[in-house]
Amino acid sequence: MRAELLIPLDANGPLSLQDQVRRGVIRAVAAGDLPRGAKAPSSRSLAAKLGVSRNTVLLAYQQLIAEGFLVGRERSGLYVASDLAPVGGGLGEVAGVRGEAVTAPLLSRLKSGLREPAPRRTPPDWARYPYPFIDGLIDPSLFPAADWREASRRALAARDVATWASGQGDADDPMLIDEIRTKILPRRGIYARPDEVMITLGSQQAASIALKLFVDRRSTVALEDPGYADLRDMARDLEARLRRQPVDAAGMVVDERLADADVIVVTPSHHYPTGVTLSLDRREALLALAARTDAVIVEDDFECEASYFEPALPALRALPGGERVVYAASLSAVLGPALRLGFMVADARVIAEARRLRRLSIKHPPLASQRTAAYFLGQGFYDKTMARTGRVFRRRRLALRDALNHYLQRWVAIDPSAGGTSCWVRGPDGIDIGALALEAERRGVLIEPVDSHYEADAPPNVFRLGVTGVPVERIRAGIEVLAGLIREKISPSFDTASLAPVLASGERLRAAMAGATLLCKTVYGAPCTIELLADGAMLGRAGYANEDRDEGRWWVEGDIWFRQWNSWAYGEPSGYRPLIEDGRVQWLNAMGVAVDSAVYVAPGADRETLAELAP
Numbered sequence: 001m002r003a004e005l006l007i008p009l010d011a012n013g014p015l016s017l018q019d020q021v022r023r024g025v026i027r028a029v030a031a032g033d034l035p036r037g038a039k040a041p042s043s044r045s046l047a048a049k050l051g052v053s054r055n056t057v058l059l060a061y062q063q064l065i066a067e068g069f070l071v072g073r074e075r076s077g078l079y080v081a082s083d084l085a086p087v088g089g090g091l092g093e094v095a096g097v098r099g100e101a102v103t104a105p106l107l108s109r110l111k112s113g114l115r116e117p118a119p120r121r122t123p124p125d126w127a128r129y130p131y132p133f134i135d136g137l138i139d140p141s142l143f144p145a146a147d148w149r150e151a152s153r154r155a156l157a158a159r160d161v162a163t164w165a166s167g168q169g170d171a172d173d174p175m176l177i178d179e180i181r182t183k184i185l186p187r188r189g190i191y192a193r194p195d196e197v198m199i200t201l202g203s204q205q206a207a208s209i210a211l212k213l214f215v216d217r218r219s220t221v222a223l224e225d226p227g228y229a230d231l232r233d234m235a236r237d238l239e240a241r242l243r244r245q246p247v248d249a250a251g252m253v254v255d256e257r258l259a260d261a262d263v264i265v266v267t268p269s270h271h272y273p274t275g276v277t278l279s280l281d282r283r284e285a286l287l288a289l290a291a292r293t294d295a296v297i298v299e300d301d302f303e304c305e306a307s308y309f310e311p312a313l314p315a316l317r318a319l320p321g322g323e324r325v326v327y328a329a330s331l332s333a334v335l336g337p338a339l340r341l342g343f344m345v346a347d348a349r350v351i352a353e354a355r356r357l358r359r360l361s362i363k364h365p366p367l368a369s370q371r372t373a374a375y376f377l378g379q380g381f382y383d384k385t386m387a388r389t390g391r392v393f394r395r396r397r398l399a400l401r402d403a404l405n406h407y408l409q410r411w412v413a414i415d416p417s418a419g420g421t422s423c424w425v426r427g428p429d430g431i432d433i434g435a436l437a438l439e440a441e442r443r444g445v446l447i448e449p450v451d452s453h454y455e456a457d458a459p460p461n462v463f464r465l466g467v468t469g470v471p472v473e474r475i476r477a478g479i480e481v482l483a484g485l486i487r488e489k490i491s492p493s494f495d496t497a498s499l500a501p502v503l504a505s506g507e508r509l510r511a512a513m514a515g516a517t518l519l520c521k522t523v524y525g526a527p528c529t530i531e532l533l534a535d536g537a538m539l540g541r542a543g544y545a546n547e548d549r550d551e552g553r554w555w556v557e558g559d560i561w562f563r564q565w566n567s568w569a570y571g572e573p574s575g576y577r578p579l580i581e582d583g584r585v586q587w588l589n590a591m592g593v594a595v596d597s598a599v600y601v602a603p604g605a606d607r608e609t610l611a612e613l614a615p
Helices: 019-031 043-050 055-067 100-108 145-155 158-164 174-188 203-213 227-237 279-293 346-363 367-378 379-405 434-443 472-490 506-512 607-613
Strands: 070-073 077-080 197-200 220-225 241-248 265-267 296-301 325-330 342-345 412-413 422-426 462-466 517-521 527-532 537-542 548-557 560-565 574-581 582-588 594-601
Touching: 019 055, 019 527, 043 055, 043 265, 077 506, 100 422, 145 158, 145 379, 158 367, 158 548, 174 197, 174 367, 197 203, 197 346, 203 325, 203 342, 203 346, 220 227, 227 241, 241 574, 265 279, 279 296, 279 527, 342 346, 367 379, 422 560, 434 472, 434 517, 462 548, 472 560, 537 560
Parallel strands: 220 241, 220 265, 265 296, 296 325
Antiparallel strands: 070 077, 197 342, 325 342, 412 422, 422 462, 517 527, 517 594, 527 537, 537 548, 548 560, 560 574, 574 582, 582 594
């Protein structure tokens, strides 16, 4: 199909008409109006459309051919070159494409400043990758299409259409407000009146409005580090001073560094991005500090109902002192592509001012979507969806933990978290996570480097794995691919021929292992003890209270030591060549690569010796 071009021309301008036509064609290519490979308008038709001589267009086309923008095809016409580089560089020098002559006056007037956009870490076609371990990307199979269709059908009934289609002002759907007040908020310990709740376009808009309510250039805003980069940008756009507050295994650290903060933004249910939960002691300490310093707390509860492993703690707003908390949350991320609705809870006077700010930008979220969400909640579809996704995500998180423990126990240690859908993973020292992510993507595995979550000083060997977008049956295979890549980059490799004198085999190997004890840690940090009994039985205990137990068997064939658990390690047999040196055993695979290691305690050691050697 031939493209139609509209090129504004100025006969009195400083550029010739020929050059204006040339630049207009390049602008059309840059904007995508004239795609690569598309047929260009004929010189006759373009000249007639622009009201210039055909010779003017021909001369412009000749220059574009010489520059490689257009190519001729015999008896077919001119086409945009298919192999043009992305717009930028030389194309950017053309005024009106990205040239400084046109854009500089606009850029100089930007009040928010001019910042480089954050690098895109997730391919737009991520769902085509076999192993997308990026948290927050939702597996399309989880969307409750049938229930959503039924809720939409009800919302489009004549009586309901008459209700929401005539909506005026900035009022939200009272039906949805009531469903949130009575079904979602009580599960977080929050009880609110209708005038204390406002619907937003996700929790991010709620947090943004809260910052606009309480922050200006004189304010100090405390933010978690690592934390959500968009929240940092929101505070910067308000010209606030930023206070970086560290996060550990119990959530945001609460200490005197927060004493001068006017606003404290925190993600207590599941810290973004590590997934750790703010402890009850710290919640109480944070509320006490805010009361003492007269600070406002913005509670971003973006995963308010995603506690998949432990009972959820009450929201900050539900605790004594919670009246100074502005609560922001959203409905399940599984509904995000269709809905992306959130809500804010605060004092009625604060909500009234928040409504005024919301009205100035979007008036209110679409009332048809609000009514559909109200029916989705009211008919029990939301609870059913949350129960289903909870089961799915628990299975996926456990599958991820087991796969890491099986394939990467030697090199990866996870900082454990109570819930959520991601694992914060610490890899081997010296590994370049950026390079690892690029190579993993080439092999179909998407992982997330974490440097963008830090204001500064990001750890060099940390990445994040999420399970929201990868089916459980693919998790093991994906981690196996990732483990192979990490071993290529970091694992020591041994020449087994040169090690032959110290690699036991046969009866020597059997005697070295019979009655030995192996001490190690699981990939999620718990101690693990393995007893190799002389009769070939194998006993395993993991956890600080030995709560995780399994049994199995071990045996020797030639110079290979084999083991098979009943449940651990997928219950599959594995064989290695053990290298025992200096009180440690390293398990070498067929290529001589060390894939795991443990403290080796020789047969006959007493309990005191075992305790001293435990890692």
